[in-house]
Amino acid sequence: AAGVIQSPRHLIKEKRETATLKCYPIPRHDTVYWYQQGPGQDPQFLISFYEKMQSDKGSIPDRFSAQQFSDYHSELNMSSLELGDSALYFCASSPGGAPYNEQFFGPGTRLTVL
Amino acid sequence: GNSVTQMEGPVTLSEEAFLTINCTYTATGYPSLFWYVQYPGEGLQLLLKATKADDKGSNKGFEATYRKETTSFHLEKGSVQVSDSAVYFCALSDEGNKLVFGAGTILRVKS
Numbered sequence: 001a002a003g004v005i006q007s008p009r010h011l012i013k014e015k016r017e018t019a020t021l022k023c024y025p026i027p028r029h030d031t032v033y034w035y036q037q038g039p040g041q042d043p044q045f046l047i048s049f050y051e052k053m054q055s056d057k058g059s060i061p062d063r064f065s066a067q068q069f070s071d072y073h074s075e076l077n078m079s080s081l082e083l084g085d086s087a088l089y090f091c092a093s094s095p096g097g098a099p100y101n102e103q104f105f106g107p108g109t110r111l112t113v114l
Numbered sequence: 115g116n117s118v119t120q121m122e123g124p125v126t127l128s129e130e131a132f133l134t135i136n137c138t139y140t141a142t143g144y145p146s147l148f149w150y151v152q153y154p155g156e157g158l159q160l161l162l163k164a165t166k167a168d169d170k171g172s173n174k175g176f177e178a179t180y181r182k183e184t185t186s187f188h189l190e191k192g193s194v195q196v197s198d199s200a201v202y203f204c205a206l207s208d209e210g211n212k213l214v215f216g217a218g219t220i221l222r223v224k225s
Contacts, residue, residue, distance in 0.1 A: 031211070033211075033212065033213070035213070041217075042203060042215040042216060042217050042218050043158070043203070043213070043215050044215075045212040045213060045214070048211065048212060055210075055211075056210050056211070056212050058212060090157060090158060092158075092213075094211065101211060102148075102160060102163060103160075103207075103211075103213060104160070105150075105157045105158040105159070105160075106157055107156065107157040108157045
């Protein structure tokens, strides 16, 4: 079965650079979630989209922005990168906008900021 | 706000031992509850879930029961294997669907 695809899987950037992470949800899933997992930490919710509109926002820095496109893929744009942004970034998708839907996670993008 | 508390690890067990990882939650409304597993270097995989009180989620020998009266969702397995070694996250989702995770519990199973 098709799964959530994230690219790139690994990314190395310098401080103050920008990064773009991409997420391709499972076909027919119209809801996408982004989470950040720091080293040894639990995943923290960043932002979510339903039908191309932002549906919820968590602890996402102002330096980050995200959007969902017409084909439902999503991109997380990160600017003025800081050392503390080094983390594993997960994307998850779920079908429909109904509450309590199961989220299917991608393998994650490991971002390292030097 | 919503929160999840799970027992600290690491938990180290011998193969075929009984496993319990405690999880309690605080939430407004009626959340769904999940256990996710993360193997080294990999993403999060849903292990089991329960969407209402007294529901029992089960998968691969793991079980957890949604206890509203004690706000708990403890993970159990009768006989662990070395291949169960991983990090286990308890999580809840509310009507907004975002997941709130516990801190994770490292499980190490020795042969």
